[in-house]
Amino acid sequence: MISPSPSTVFTVTQLTGLIRRRLEADPQLSRCQVTGELSNFKHHSSGHMYFTLKDDTARLRSIMFSSKNKNLTFSPKDGMRVVCSGSIGVFDRDGQYQLYVEDMQPDGVGALYAAFVELRDRLDKEGLFASDKKRVLPRFPKTIGVVTSPTGAVIRDICSTLARRYPLAKVILAPALVQGPGAAKTIVDGISRLTTGTQPKVDVIIVGRGGGSLEELWPFNEELVARAVASCAVPVISAVGHDTDFTICDFVADVRAATPTAAAELAAPNVEDLAVQLNGLLGRATSAVQSRIVHFRHRMDMANSSMARAHPIVGIDRLRERLDYHEGQLRERVQQPLRKANRRLDDARLALLRIRPHEQLMRQLAVVESRSNRLREIASALLAVRRTRLSELAATLEALNPMAVLGRGYSIVTKRDGTVVTSVSHVQRGDVIGIQLQDGTIPAKVSGEKQEDDYGRPIQSKLDI
Amino acid sequence: MEDRFSPNLTFEEALKQLEDIVRKLEAGDLPLSESIVQYKLSMQLVQFCRRALDKAELEVRELTDGGSEQEFRVPRNEGVE
Structure with missing residues (x-):
């Protein structure tokens, strides 16, 4: 077989790469918008969205990465008509071209959506959604205002939830239209009627509506509602639409609830x-x-015990204790010497008894006796000697006695005063004298003058023996 | 702080007062007699709150166009939006 033109043989990868580059280089395909109906919609756990856009005759595989779809303000569902913008690319592995979706909007509401985005961004810039503007809900609301339709599930769900969880509250419904022309005005009116007056009638307001399309939810995207919510005197809980249908009202409210039931649960505690x-x-x-x-x-107890310690009785007791102590000491000090003295006395008595004084005395007496006898003997012996000697002396004396001379004829002349006259000069004439003889005294009187011897001495009688 | 129980309290006021009392009791600086008084009061408040919870029945009113309130009958399940 001969090829008309000898061309390069590609590998599949090379060829697929060639196609990819060709497609991706096309400016129309790299920035395009496409409208179609969602089918085979899958929101993968990775966050990426996989789906097919289709119309009556064609299908386009599409992917919207989580980084892009996280800002979606609605939840895409099968059968929903959407407008997607993005670029065409090729997924090499499957040999598939597909639309890489940058943004997705529900179709047919493009203008509304654009208005929504415009208002949202403007109010955001203005700071109406700022987290520091969010007010804290009252813990125990006495009165809960509800701005919603008087018919329908919203007020019913709110009331049944509150009846179950917090029947202490009072609910005041401000009936409002929740869709269609003029609805926004009734909503604003409801908010204002619940809060005007000197005192707001309610502690918190739930603004609610069930889910719906962007058109149906539109009143809650209107600026006057947003401003009424933002300037409301009491905190506002927005429960508009369902989980994924955000409205401006949700952004501006103090708290956003996914459902009316959730709003009621947020509004009040559980009894x-x-x-x-x-x-x-x-x-x-x-x-x-x-x-x-x-x-x-x-x-x-502490006070009691310290009081017990400080009690006067305790003081007295303590004093008594000291007294007892001192008494003891005193007794010890007095009695001990006393006891000691007694002991010594006893000892002495015993010693005394031991030395038998009576016998001693007798013994001593015997000694005395014998010595006195001996003394007596000695004395009488001495006496005898002396007496003998005395007799001898007496005899001698007798021999010497002048009186004895008288016996031999001598006399002694004495004066009246007894003095012996030994000289003639001792007497004068007339003097009375005594002449003591052997057997008596002759009184006499001196009759003559004295006679002196030749030598002028009185004549002395001499014994001429 | 109120020392006496006032039966005119709302549930919220009673609960608030109860919380205040508990905080005060827990601070532990009340004289004993005062804390007994406060404890008695707290029991009264608890009783009051329990009774309020037991007998509470949700009241639902509706604002009329004239600005007054009137009874509102909550729609049943078959109600339409």
Whole structure:
């Protein structure tokens, strides 16, 4: 077989690459918008969306990466007509060209959507959605305002949820149209009627509507509603549409609820939780008081024991104790010497008894006796000697006695005063004298003058023996 | 802080007062007699709150065009939006 023109033989990869580059180089295909109906829509767990755009005669495989689809303001569903913008690319592995979707809008509402985006961005820039503008919902709303249709599931769901969870609340419904021309005005009106007056009638407002298309939800995308919500005197919970259908009202509200039921749950606590909370509070109060009582009892015990220590009785007791001590000391100090003295006395008595004083005395007496006898003997012996000697002396004396001379004729002349006259000069005439003889005295009187011897001496009688 | 129980309280006020009392009791600086008084009050408040919870029945009113309130009958399931 001969080829008309000898051309390069590509590998599949090479050829697919060639196709990819050719397609991707086409400016019309690299930035295009396409309208079609969604089918085989899959929101993969990776976040990417895989779907087919189709019309009556053609199909276009499409992919919207999670980085692009996370900003979608609606949830794409099979059968939904959408307008996608993006670029055509080739997925080499499958040999498939496909649309890489940058943005997707529900079809037929392009103008509305554009208005929505424009208002959203403008209000965002203005700061109406700022998180620091979000007010905290009251914990225990006494009155809950609801701006919604008086008929339908929204008010019913809200009321049944509140009846179940928080029947303490009062619900005031401000009936409003929630779709169609003039609806926005009634919504604003409802908000204002619930909040005007000196005191807002309600503590929190739920603005609600069930899900719907962008057209149906449109009143909640209108600026006057957004401004009414933003300037509302009380916090606003927006429960418009369903989970994925965002409205401007949702952005501007203080809290966004996915459903009316969720809005009611956000608006008020659950009485069952409250009952638990009450029990918890009572428990805390009880244990606080108990620990307080324990605390005081402890202090009381402390005070009591220190008081017991400080009690005057205790002082007295302490003094008594000291007194007892001192008394003991005193007794010890007095009695001990006393006891010691007694002991010595006893010892002495015993010693005394041991030395038998009576016998001693007798012994001594015997000694005395014998010595006195001996003394007596010696004395009498001495006496005898002396007496003998005395007799001898007496005899001698007798021999010497002048009186004895008288016996031989001598006399002794004495004066009246007894003095012996030994000289003639001792007497004068007239003197009375005594002349003592052997057997008596002759009184006499001197009658003459004295006679002196030749030598002028009185004549002395001499014994001429 | 109120020392006496006022039966004119709303549930919210009673709960608030109860919380205040518990905080005060837990702070532990009340004199004993005062904390007993507060504890008694807290029990009264709990009782009051329980009764309020038991007997509560959701009241639903509707604003009329004239600005007054009137009874509102919550639509049943078959109601349409």
